[in-house]
Amino acid sequence: MATVFFLISIYLFFSAEISQSLQSNITKGSTLFTNSTPNFWLSPSGHFAFGFYPSGNGFKVGTWLIGRPRNTVVWTALRDEPALLPGVSLVFTTDGRLLVLNFTAVQLIAQTNQKAQVAAMHDSGNFLLYGSNMEVVWATFRFPTNTLLVTQELGPDKILYSSKSDTDDSAGDFKLWMQGDGNLVAYQSKSLQLVKYSYWSSLSKSNTRGVSLTFAADSRLYLVNSTGFSIRNLTGGTLPVNKTTLYRATFDVDGVLRLYQHQMGTDGSLNSIVLWSAINREDRCSVKGAxxxxxxxxxxxxxxxxxxxxxxxxxxxxxxxxxxxxxxxxxxxxxxxxxxxxxxxxxxxxxxxxxxxxxxxxxxxx
Known part of the structure; x- marks a missing residue:
């Protein structure tokens, strides 16, 4: 009976994933322009968008959580490239590539081993490209910048980089490294990755290989090993999960990892609070390079x-x-x-x- 229930759950999970992607299909040939309205693709719920967002005097391509008083960027493409000039286009080409046409240059957004057939912006905040058999060939969740969303993970030897500022999403002064020894450690970006240069650590059991930082479906941040066994729960107790309560974990400009809760209002407002912080407010001077x-x-x-x-x-x-x-x-x-x-x-x-x-x-x- 348990096996039957497990198989039914797996079937329902993948059915829901495919159903959701079909609801928000982006077909080949679809094009966005910086000066068009809209200049983004929405998720079915309308909570997340993928496309062009303002950056300095130009635009960048990314994913953001929609809300007032301002949107919250959670992923950025071509992060360290200059802002795009008005008038460029984002194209999901007829041969299955996702790229920016930047006047005289072409900038590839998604590096894939095979051509995509359809794209989708999911309610999870994940933007995906699918192959001919609806297999995922590329996803923003696989390449986090400074933020993790629910069901996303930071794999072994992967790094989150803080942003330069609240208005500049280029890689900033700090990095959060999921080390191969199983420790999640924060450093100044330009420092050597040695213990004496770190300023925060998960203090996980050393020499545990294959560990990932996982933002689980129950909205808690876990360190799990390669078999899925939880090594450490970073953020504590269970959190409410519903259609109007969203969460994100961001490695902020000041080099501190924080868990945020967003309450979506019926009028489009976004009420945000910090639920957990890796470093307490009174200890923020402990960040090396602050x-x-x-x-x-x-x-x-x-x-x-x-x-x-x-x-x-x-x-x-x-x-x-x-x-x-x-x-x-x-x-x-x-x-x-x-x-x-x-x-x-x-x-x-x-x-x-x-x-x-x-x-x-x-x-x-x-």
Whole structure:
């Protein structure tokens, strides 16, 4: 009886998946333009869209959760490429490719081993390309950028990169790596992937191979091994699952992984709250690289942090305090070049914790 029930469940699951894709079919030859209305393809529920969204003075291709006061981008194609100029088109070609026609250039969105026959934007937030037998040949869920949605996973040795800012979805200053040893670890993007350079870890049992971070159907974040066995539940208890309550896990601009709940209003509003955070608000200065070179991080109230310069330094960019500090005197005024009788002042910074190794000499491999 259990076997029959399992087979029926599998049949219903795949039937539902195919049914959903058929409801939102995007046929070959379909084209979107940045300056057309609409310039996106909707999921059946209308909660998610795939297409062009505004970015700076141009557009990017991606997936977003629709809502007021603003949409929430959850996936971006060609992430580190410049924003697309107005007038370009997104085409699902007659030979089954998904690409951007950018005036004199062609940019491929989906790398596939076989040609797609149909595309679909699912209510899960997953945009898929299907082959002739309705097999999935490409899906946005397989290539996460900074966000995981329910039923999506971050596989072994895969990385989430934070965005540069709330308005720039290019890869930013931090990375969340699902390491081969079974630990989920956060680093500054440009640092070496060594323990001493990390600032957060799932503290999973070491040397457990084939571990993935899974956003399960019950809306909790799990670490599971290659057999599907749960190693650790990161986010705690059961969460309500219904058609108007959606969840996302985003590795945010500040280098912190957070679980969000979105409540969809009947008027199109989107009420969002943080349910779980890998790093508490009061510990956000523990994020290595939160402030740039020659600066230090300070808690600025319960919700914010501030990047400050030590005495004798000014911000490298006053408009971006997190980009670090520079000396406010020139080399000509350096103490070694002036008279030995000059006076200098040493200042004390109270309640400040410094890294043990501010700089390090790396020996190149032979």
């Amino acid at each position: 402030c740039g070179l020659n600066s230090y991080c300070d808690r600025n109230g319960a919700d914010n942090i501030a990047c400050l310069c030590p005495p004798g330094f000014d911000f490298a960019d006053p408009n971006q305090p997190n980009k670090g500090c520079k000396l406010n005197s020139s080399v000509d005024n350096d103490c070694f070049l002036r008279g030995a009788n000059d006076d200098y002042m040493i200042s004390t910074l109270e309640n400040t914790i410094w890294e043990r190794d501010e700089y390090e000499v790396l020996t190149p491999c032979e």
